[in-house]
Amino acid sequence: MTKTTVRKREAAATRAAILAAARERFLRESYDSVGLREIAGDAGVDVALISRYFGGKEGLFREVVAVDKEEKLIREPLTAAELPAYLAQLVVEDGDDHRQHRMEMFVIMLRSASSPKAGQIIRDLVHLDVLGPLAEIIGDEHAELRANMLLAILMGIGVLRTIMRVDALDGSPDQRAECEDRFRCLFEAALSC
Amino acid sequence: MTKTTVRKREAAATRAAILAAARERFLRESYDSVGLREIAGDAGVDVALISRYFGGKEGLFREVVAVDKEEKLIREPLTAAELPAYLAQLVVEDGDDHRQHRMEMFVIMLRSASSPKAGQIIRDLVHLDVLGPLAEIIGDEHAELRANMLLAILMGIGVLRTIMRVDALDGSPDQRAECEDRFRCLFEAALSC
DNA sequence: GAAATAAATCAACAACTGTTGACTTGCTCG
DNA sequence: CGAGCAAGTCAACAGTTGTTGATTTATTTC
Structure with a gap:
């Protein structure tokens, strides 16, 4: 055979x-x-x-997140200066398929993080594949706290948009562009304040 | 009788x-x-x-959130200028019992928002009793979007701390105070950028 | 073409879900 | 005291959950 x-x-x-x-x-x-x-x-x-x-x-769920994880949540070759604009684009979600896919990953994590069975899988993923790379990119003395702040904003927007169904970003292209600007500004504040 | x-x-x-x-x-x-x-x-x-x-x-859950809701999530007599400091204190969570209770409310909402049964209850609560009052306090032309940004930060920190168990705030009192400062700064940025 | 083997199906399982009705207990009033 | 009634208990329900073993179907190899 x-x-x-x-x-x-x-x-x-x-x-x-x-x-x-x-x-x-x-x-x-x-x-x-x-x-x-x-x-x-x-x-x-x-x-x-x-x-x-x-x-x-449980094995099925683990494989779902493992597949997504392969195309790294936070793309490595990225400087701290580029981070705000990159994350803002991620949020507004009209980028390429890869980016959209990445934002969806956050939603999957958010939705199942409160389950006793799936929670640990998610938490490990966040620490290892999101906070770690983010802190490494930032690289300064308060890198860890700042990575937390960035992720908090990212998560919060994800919660609002998809889970709470708040529609701040469902406007015209002009409005979306304005939102992207404000979010970029917010991410910059998180890195420099 | x-x-x-x-x-x-x-x-x-x-x-x-x-x-x-x-x-x-x-x-x-x-x-x-x-x-x-x-x-x-x-x-x-x-x-x-x-x-x-x-x-x-479902009735039990509805009553749990209804009880918490009575002691308003966002205390009414509050100006836009006081908002950042108030929210930052809320986040660091060493305030009085009422404040702690209020932050817990956000966690309950986050944990069950993805359930088909409980989701609608939560979403109604967020729109009516959180975003509404917040936007009213802010009061300027972009009040709605800014209320969304504030809530996003608040929610995101809640997610990280309690659901993802990220321990940015589990340090010494000095570290906590520093965190509070940074978060206040972040909330200010959300209101003014 | 027939044996062998992987893929897919079927039926049933035990455990658990929320919920309901009949029953028992304990208190109060006439 | 004893009738009445509210509060709590018990057992069982119908439905669903994830999972498993035996069986059937289709494909390949000799």
Whole structure:
């Protein structure tokens, strides 16, 4: 048996379909309120396959965030001076797909961080892959506190927009540009005050 | 039967005990992950009493936030100039009980906002009792956007501290005072930039 | 074409969810 | 005292949750 081209009914494809459907659900609801049967229904597969492929719900969630994590949340080659403008663009969310994807990642983290099961996974991710890189970019003596402030603003805006459904950014292109300016200004303040 | 002193085995007291236990749980977990049996266990009562007194889980949650809401989230007599210092104190959380209680309210809101059942209750509360008063205090032409920015910072810090368990504020009194200064500065920036 | 094997399905499981009705306890009033 | 009634208990419900074993279906290899 030549193992390379096995996957007779495309196991990899269904695995990917489950992963995509799960990401979509976790983007809109919390870990606890999403049922495996809903995810399976969206993906067009049987529920049993999820536990089979991912070892269970927790394994599935862990893989969803692990996939997103690979395309680093905070892009490395970035100076402290570029940070405010970069984060402001991230927030307004009309950038390229990668950037949008990155903001969605924050939403997934926010939605499930209060679940006993998923919480630890999320917390580890935040410390290791967000706060660490951010502090490294900032690099000054108060780097840690400032990284916290930046992330707080980022998280807060994420909460308001997607979870609380506050629509400060749902205006005309002009209004959005104005918002971006103000947010950039806010991020600058967090770095220099 | 003189109705005034009825409550033979203190119905009001058990009701209060349930409410207190529920608040404590909702402060630490999400709406979906908290079970009525856990709450009943903490309060030392039978599970059945919860559905009996509050009409169900959703009714219980609605009453928990309604109680907190009474002592207004944003105290009314406050000028725009006083706002940054007030919010910074709120964040550092070593104020009086009322203030601490108010910050906890934000945590309850954050934890359960992603639940399909509890989400709408929370969203209504945010719009009506937080963003409204905030915008009114600010009062200038960009009041709405600025209220959003303030709340975003407030929410973001709440997320980081309690949900993500980032410990920027767990230092010495000196460090806490320094943090308070920086946050006040950040709130000022949100109002004036 | 037949055996072998991976992929997908089905049905059922045990555990838990919130909720309800019937029952028991304990207090108060006539 | 004993009737009445509120407060609390108990057990069970119908529904859902994640998960597992046996079974069927489709694909490949000899």
